[in-house]
Amino acid sequence: MSVIKNLLEKPARWLTDDGEENEMVLSCRVRLARNLDKRPFTHTAQPKFLSEIRDEIRSALAGTDSMKGAIYVDMDDTPESDRMVLAERRLISYELVKNFKSRALVVEPGEKMSVMVNEEDHLRLQSVEPGLSMQHAYERVDRLDDELDGRLNFAFSEKVGYLTACTTNVGTGLRVSAMVHLPGLVHKKDIQQIIDGLRHVRLTVRGTYGEGSDFMGNFFQISNTITLGLSEVDTVKNLEAHVRKVLEFEKKARNVLLDKARSLLEDKIWRAYGILKTARLLTTKEAMGLISAVRLGVGLGIITDVKLPDLNEMLIMIQPMHLQRLYSRSMAPEERDRARADYMRAKLGAGDA
């Protein structure tokens, strides 16, 4: 499908644009959950209602300035492999890969703003920005929400706010998250303490790019847990304040590591760089770990010939469906390990690639 092809031609802007604290923060994401009043929620709606809801949302979105020039992707016409590409690019959830009937995605070409239609809620307005930028990301999604208010009749209660299919999102329907890279805290073994502290203030920490509790590549996603009783602005400010504190700890941890174990740290970083430039087989997990080490090297000024945006793009490209698209064929896992290693060598300008 040509829409997917267009998206694949260049990396998403949130990966390549400059952002505050971007050596530790990859991106910030904001989503608002909204539903149409009195209509059955997605999981209970009959197919014909679902497509009605989808079409209504589509025409409402078409009239907004925020989504001017956006691309409409009908999931019914999108094969599974393309839906996987969209999921790997964080544009849709794996839920939408699986349940795609009468679902849709509306996305602006830079991929910073998008709307999932008929996921768990009728609308999931999403905004992603590079670096520590959750306020900006919230402002954008808030503007789109304002534009839609009136065009669509959102389900709302004066007592409990915006009504969502799951009670964990009711109220603001707002989820704000920052994707942070914390190798310093992991190496110093302080990470568990930080995670426990964040949980204590009702924030959620997840390892990203890995399922469940596996903190692959030292990337973590920190997000708000509660949506009821706190305003949107306070939710965003609160999360930002805590993330800034975590970044302070990460900076300190990096300095301690440099002070006390400089040679060890440099050795680890240069070895990782060497493997990425020469390996012939790389699993996703191994590649993630190595990219993480190189990213730390770039952040500390040890490695200077690799740019952060390139490392960000690699995190997306080494995923299974993106690799298969890059090499235009379907591959078994072992073949993908080979392709992943080839891609990394080419990307890092290794002599033989």
Place this chain on the structure above:
Amino acid sequence: MLCQVCKKREATIHFTNVVDSKVEKIHICPQCAEEKGFDYLKKSNFAMGDLVAGLLDSALSDAEADEGKGRCPNCHRSYDSFKKIGRLGCSNCYDFFQEQLIPLLSSIHGNTRHRGKVPKRFRDRVNADRRVLELEEELSRTIACEKYERAAELRDEIKRLRNDTEGGDTVCQ
């Protein structure tokens, strides 16, 4: 075997659903199956569990039609089905199951009142409500420090705001 929905025609479609390791069997005739959207089930890989649970609910709702309670009048879902799948049927469920939901919301969020954004059509009303809440808090503080003159002012202001917001609905004021 008779169809468990209409209880008239012969059931020719038999379906087994497993929820939380409990096995539930559905026997249904083709007409009712079509009415309930069951034929769609066979053709797609839609979230089967969800839809079947919904089908069970609507089948049951026919049987329980006389009772007519315990189900959201808008989407005909029961609180039990919410407990099973963790998602409510429609926005009206929040109103209908309010009593059960409030303690749940309190345990999830530590709060039961929305303090965030409000859609345009609710804005005036909610702002007035929020103002009343603020004034009521101030009122109890003023009474605590025995500033009765101020308390009287606040009471009047609260009364005025209450009348404003309820004006549209109440006949006698």
